[in-house]
């Protein structure tokens with residue numbers, strides 16, 4: 001069983017023809033060569049299949065220690081670190097199974113209501129219209145066909161059409177309730193014809209090659225583990241000469257071991273897949289982008305985050321609590337403070353990423 005799990009983690013390689021004996025059957029040896037991550041839900045579809053004919057199916061813990069003990073382990077990092085990586089990947093998998101067996105909703109309405117209250121109508125991330133304008137500086141969006149990856153409540157998609165003049169914007173997201181709200185917002189703004197939304201699953205983008213002049217994404221790619229795969233897909237759907245512009249949360253090479261980061265993430269209900277800036281730049285280059293660029297925005301975001309903490313420490317928090325409840329309002333303050341710690345320690349590195357499809 002550990003082989004089936006191991007094969008779905010990244011960071012493992014397997015032999016094609018060499019076998020070893022395990023409990024009387026043949027298994028392929030597991031070899032760990034890189035950081036162990038869970039690129040996508042591993043067992044949700046197995047679970048649905050197993051429970052379809054019976055109510056007797058039982059979920060099995062992800063056997064992390066068995067995976068470690070049956071693997072040939074890296075020697076360049078301590079065994080305990082690899083153990084922790086496998087444990088975290090297993091935890092993420094368990095978290096994708098709530099009681100109902102459906103994958104977890106990461107952005108439930110009380111969280112999106114709180115984020116919208118802080119950042120403005122239809123917006124789930126820091127910065128608002130000014131940040132979007134800064135990301136697009138020097139790029140003429142008018143008349144462009146734009147794809148927005150991780151469109152959330154659709155506020156940014158409305159901006160791309162109404163303020164920046166895009167002729168068509170398609171927002172994609174993995175959560176159906178967000179797609180519904182985004183469609184409502186576009187309709188309210190009279191933009192339903194130009195701004196549309198599509199529910200997607202992680203993996204290949206459901207668009208033909210060379211479909212868009214601009215692929216945009218704001219604070220969403222931090223949820224996608226395989227950066228090279230997603231950048232390659234972005235390049236494929238861009239027209240030659242088209243731009244990829246994204247804001248993303250990256251982290252330092254040592255952040256995975258940082259106590260400040262652990263303290264912050266332990267308060268979060270969201271799961272993230274951070275990568276260091278150098279790795280993101282390498283992935284942009286490897287995907288084939290021309291003019292690849294990753295710029296560090298720590299200073300700006302440190303200031304913006306400080307303002308957010310001050311705001312939430314003030315009377316605004318009572319107003320927020322009246323809308324989303326005290327627990328969520330306190331949770332937002334704790335999250336902003338934790339994020340401040342990670343920004344100030346240099347572990348969390350908000351960045352703008354860009355690249356162009358070669359002509």
Ligand SMILES: C[S@@+](CC[C@H](N)C(=O)[O-])C[C@H]1O[C@@H](n2cnc3c(N)ncnc32)[C@H](O)[C@@H]1O
Pocket residue numbers: 107122123124125149150151152153154155156172173174175178200201202203217218219220221223224
């Ligand atoms: C912090 S919110 C940002 C939403 C929006 N871009 C904004 O700034 O208001 C991150 C969004 O990414 C979406 N997301 C997560 N994983 C995704 C994936 N694999 N593909 C597309 N969207 C994804 C989430 O559902 C969520 O709406």
